[in-house]
Amino acid sequence: MYNAKYIIPGIIFFLALAFVPVVYNMGHKFEVTPELPRDQKDCVLPTQEMRDKHMQLLNEWRNEAVRDGSRIFVNAKGQKYVKSLTNTCMSCHPDKAKFCDRCHDTVGVAPYCWDCHNLTPDQKSPIPPVAQAATGGH
Amino acid sequence: MKSNRREFLKLAAVSAMGIGAARLGFLGDAPAFAESVPTVANFEEGLKAKHWGMAIFTAKMTPELNAKCRKACHTEHNVPDIAGPKEIKWFWGANYEETFPTEHGHYLSEEIEHRQFPLLCNQCEAPMCVKVCPTQATFQRPDGIVMMDFHRCIGCRYCMAGCPFGARSFNFQDPRPFIKSFNPLFPTRMRGVVEKCNFCAERLAIGKLPVCVEAAEGALVFGDLSDEQSDIRKALREHFAIRRKPDAGTSPSVYYIL
Amino acid sequence: MLEKALKGSPRYWGTLIALGLVMALGLGFWLYQLTFGMKITGLNRDVSWGFYIAQFTYLVGVAASAVMLVLPYYFHHYKEFSKMIILGEFLAIAAVVMCLGFIVVDIGQPQRMMNVLLNSTPHSVLFWDMVVLNGYLFLNIIVGWTSLQYFKNDMTPPKWVKILAIVSVIWAFSIHTVTAFLYAGLPGRHYFLTAIMAARFLASAFCSGPAILLLLVLCLRRLTGFDPGQKAINRLAVIITYAMCVNIFFFLLEVFTSFYSNMPGHIAPFKYLFTGIDGHDMMVPFMWTAVVLGLGCLLFLIPTPIRQNNTALTIGLVMLVIASWIDKGLGLLIGGFTPNPFETVTVYSPTVPEIMISLMIFSLGGIVLTVLWKIAIEVRCEVEGGNLSMVPPPAE
Numbered sequence: 001m002y003n004a005k006y007i008i009p010g011i012i013f014f015l016a017l018a019f020v021p022v023v024y025n026m027g028h029k030f031e032v033t034p035e036l037p038r039d040q041k042d043c044v045l046p047t048q049e050m051r052d053k054h055m056q057l058l059n060e061w062r063n064e065a066v067r068d069g070s071r072i073f074v075n076a077k078g079q080k081y082v083k084s085l086t087n088t089c090m091s092c093h094p095d096k097a098k099f100c101d102r103c104h105d106t107v108g109v110a111p112y113c114w115d116c117h118n119l120t121p122d123q124k125s126p127i128p129p130v131a132q133a134a135t136g137g138h
Numbered sequence: 139m140k141s142n143r144r145e146f147l148k149l150a151a152v153s154a155m156g157i158g159a160a161r162l163g164f165l166g167d168a169p170a171f172a173e174s175v176p177t178v179a180n181f182e183e184g185l186k187a188k189h190w191g192m193a194i195f196t197a198k199m200t201p202e203l204n205a206k207c208r209k210a211c212h213t214e215h216n217v218p219d220i221a222g223p224k225e226i227k228w229f230w231g232a233n234y235e236e237t238f239p240t241e242h243g244h245y246l247s248e249e250i251e252h253r254q255f256p257l258l259c260n261q262c263e264a265p266m267c268v269k270v271c272p273t274q275a276t277f278q279r280p281d282g283i284v285m286m287d288f289h290r291c292i293g294c295r296y297c298m299a300g301c302p303f304g305a306r307s308f309n310f311q312d313p314r315p316f317i318k319s320f321n322p323l324f325p326t327r328m329r330g331v332v333e334k335c336n337f338c339a340e341r342l343a344i345g346k347l348p349v350c351v352e353a354a355e356g357a358l359v360f361g362d363l364s365d366e367q368s369d370i371r372k373a374l375r376e377h378f379a380i381r382r383k384p385d386a387g388t389s390p391s392v393y394y395i396l
Numbered sequence: 397m398l399e400k401a402l403k404g405s406p407r408y409w410g411t412l413i414a415l416g417l418v419m420a421l422g423l424g425f426w427l428y429q430l431t432f433g434m435k436i437t438g439l440n441r442d443v444s445w446g447f448y449i450a451q452f453t454y455l456v457g458v459a460a461s462a463v464m465l466v467l468p469y470y471f472h473h474y475k476e477f478s479k480m481i482i483l484g485e486f487l488a489i490a491a492v493v494m495c496l497g498f499i500v501v502d503i504g505q506p507q508r509m510m511n512v513l514l515n516s517t518p519h520s521v522l523f524w525d526m527v528v529l530n531g532y533l534f535l536n537i538i539v540g541w542t543s544l545q546y547f548k549n550d551m552t553p554p555k556w557v558k559i560l561a562i563v564s565v566i567w568a569f570s571i572h573t574v575t576a577f578l579y580a581g582l583p584g585r586h587y588f589l590t591a592i593m594a595a596r597f598l599a600s601a602f603c604s605g606p607a608i609l610l611l612l613v614l615c616l617r618r619l620t621g622f623d624p625g626q627k628a629i630n631r632l633a634v635i636i637t638y639a640m641c642v643n644i645f646f647f648l649l650e651v652f653t654s655f656y657s658n659m660p661g662h663i664a665p666f667k668y669l670f671t672g673i674d675g676h677d678m679m680v681p682f683m684w685t686a687v688v689l690g691l692g693c694l695l696f697l698i699p700t701p702i703r704q705n706n707t708a709l710t711i712g713l714v715m716l717v718i719a720s721w722i723d724k725g726l727g728l729l730i731g732g733f734t735p736n737p738f739e740t741v742t743v744y745s746p747t748v749p750e751i752m753i754s755l756m757i758f759s760l761g762g763i764v765l766t767v768l769w770k771i772a773i774e775v776r777c778e779v780e781g782g783n784l785s786m787v788p789p790p791a792e
Binding site for chain 3: 222223224225226232235236237239240242266269270271272273274275290291292293294295296298299300301302303304307308309310311312329330331332383386387388
Binding site for chain 2: 062066072080081086087115117118123124126
């Protein structure tokens with residue numbers, strides 16, 4: 001191999017750099033506790049499933065509701081829900097800051113849902129009472 | 139033709155203000171919209187049709203009524219109130235020349251010449267906007283409604299070039315600061331996407347007629363064009379109606395009864 | 397070969413830095429547009445496409461410069477073009493890069509651009525335009541770069557390069573045709589709705605593209621002493637002249653159809669552009685300038701003795717480029733959207749930020765072109781043993 005004395009340390013340095021976040025977080029327990037509604041026991045899907053797949057579910061909902069006009073979601077228990085982020089999800093989880101943002105901020109994602117969608121079905125004015133940056137800010 | 143339009147807009151603005159004030163009460167901070175959140179039961183009663191269409195008794199559509207419908211529509215759908223050529227509108231009014239520019243009617247009857255015609259998306263049977271959209275953000279539902287999927291729109295504005303009726307508006311800026319009367323049950327838009335009338339697909343889904351039809355005191359007839367027994371077919375059977383620019387080949391579903 | 401772009405005279409670096417500075421300035425305006433939205437443009441509800449898309453359309457034409465060299469060279473074995481052909485291919489690359497840039501700045505949600513691939517829609521002409529433009533870009537990169545590499549190593553390019561070059565000729569016709577179809581299929585836009593649109597696009601591309609190439613080559617000859625050969629220059633000038641005549645002829649066909657038929661919708665855009673409607677006459681001076689320069693350039697280009705004088709040729713080409721730019725890079729789009737669907741006039745004129753953002757993309761194209769041409773010339777220099785990039789301009 002040509003220039004091995006430069007290339008091999010270079011590769012090692014690069015790998016070290018790439019793994020810094022992994023090493024840094026090793027041993028730290030990752031836990032986020034979003035505030036759950038007190039008067040409701042069941043979500044549209046079991047909690048664990050919602051935690052893992054709510055983004056896929058919301059993506060399916062938006063395509064089915066907007067594109068196919070199918071607006072009623074039936075879960076495994078046979079319960080029916082309206083496919084609506086603001087009117088269904090946010091009716092039970094009215095505080096975006098204590099629910100959505102806790103996780104999203106921790107893992108560093110900024111979905112742009114709130115650029116269009118309202119925070120709750122009884123919101124008074126069109127501008128969400130949060131800073132632009134916190135909403136995804138497109 | 140310019141001055142007519144300006145006059146109408148002024149009139150529309152004044153009457154919109156009047157209606158707005160009546161609706162809001164005394165500038166209270168209670169939301170203008172007091173509708174309840176639609177339930178699963180509401181959605182199970184959705185209205186269905188093979189081909190939704192609208193017939194307009196233009197003689198009954200006074201400028202005041204037009205403004206009332208516009209206000210109802212723009213409130214229902216959180217349409218921002220932006221002045222100038224970058225405006226956004228789903229429902230508006232125009233004179234005969236602007237509504238039917240291909241008719242070139244000389245010696246028009248005075249009454250027709252001064253009539254204000256409501257304009258909205260024609261929900262065409264062969265919509266050009268759907269054909270040109272590169273992402274299928276604009277698409278046609280089986281019931282004929284030409285819908286926008288705002289999630290998917292890239293803002294290329296090809297649909298605006300394709301539409302022969304000027305029915306589409308582009309969000310040149312964040313629309314939220316310009317929303318005067320707000321409906322929390324319907325989303326707003328973000329900037330960079332195109333929007334237009336959706337024939338109140340969200341209301342049809344819960345068994346309600348479009349909000350302009352509800353506001354129009356019978357001047358707008360809405361129904362299934364492929365059902366011979368429907369009110370709209372009855373209205374079209376009994377009255378002479380024309381469509382805007384039929385030679386553009388898009389076959390509008392909105393009929394103007396003169 | 398890329399290393400050739402890393403070493404150069406102060407003039408070379410000066411050019412790149414100057415273009416980079418203009419680009420940085422434009423970038424600032426683009427960030428402004430990305431932050432506040434397209435409200436900073438002069439576009440509006442009725443004229444929803446403007447300066448950006450017009451530049452895109454014009455530059456699709458410039459990308460054709462290569463084909464007027466590649467076609468005679470590969471199809472008719474016209475070997476005089478051998479020195480210029482690589483410059484044409486590299487100009488095509490720069491032009492297509494600028495085209496894509498103008499699309500990116502024009503759309504309202506650029507971060508969603510990949511939706512065009514994710515939701516491929518064959519009934520949308522815009523989808524096909526994306527396909528043919530990217531295809532043309534890659535064809536020119538592959539053909540240009542490989543043949544230059546083989547030239548550098550003093551070898552004949554492999555057969556597949558020749559096949560791809562021939563494909564690129566046919567492909568070039570597709571980029572104009574599909575771009576014309578973007579417009580020519582829209583009902584209710586009378587200035588666009590014409591069967592001859594694709595033919596007009598080809599004619600205007602085949603005059604303006606090679607004209608820009610030839611102007612740049614003449615400039616290059618003065619600056620670096622690179623000489624494509626007077627014979628090649630004269631022949632390309634003849635091609636440009638024919639294409640310009642056809643271009644003007646096609647435009648007159650539009651005028652005949654609109655005015656003899658007396659169809660109000662078809663006449664209205666011409667009226668707006670050439671006389672103004674309801675006192676809106678912003679476009680009138682531009683369009684008449686285009687008429688004067690477009691016809692005037694033929695006085696320099698048609699008579700052979702004048703055309704073969706390089707000063708007169710330069711003047712003629714500059715006139716041609718300005719005329720065709722006003723026609724296609726300004727009038728076509730504005731005329732297509734005015735009057736609006738209500739047969740009233742909504743005035744559009746580009747704003748300063750819009751022009752600055754356009755300058756950013758032109759500078760980007762300039763940088764791509766400078767780097768690519770530098771490589772091409774250095775390679776030729778190396779093979780032929782001269783030092784073309786440093787020699788003073790030859791005494792004429």
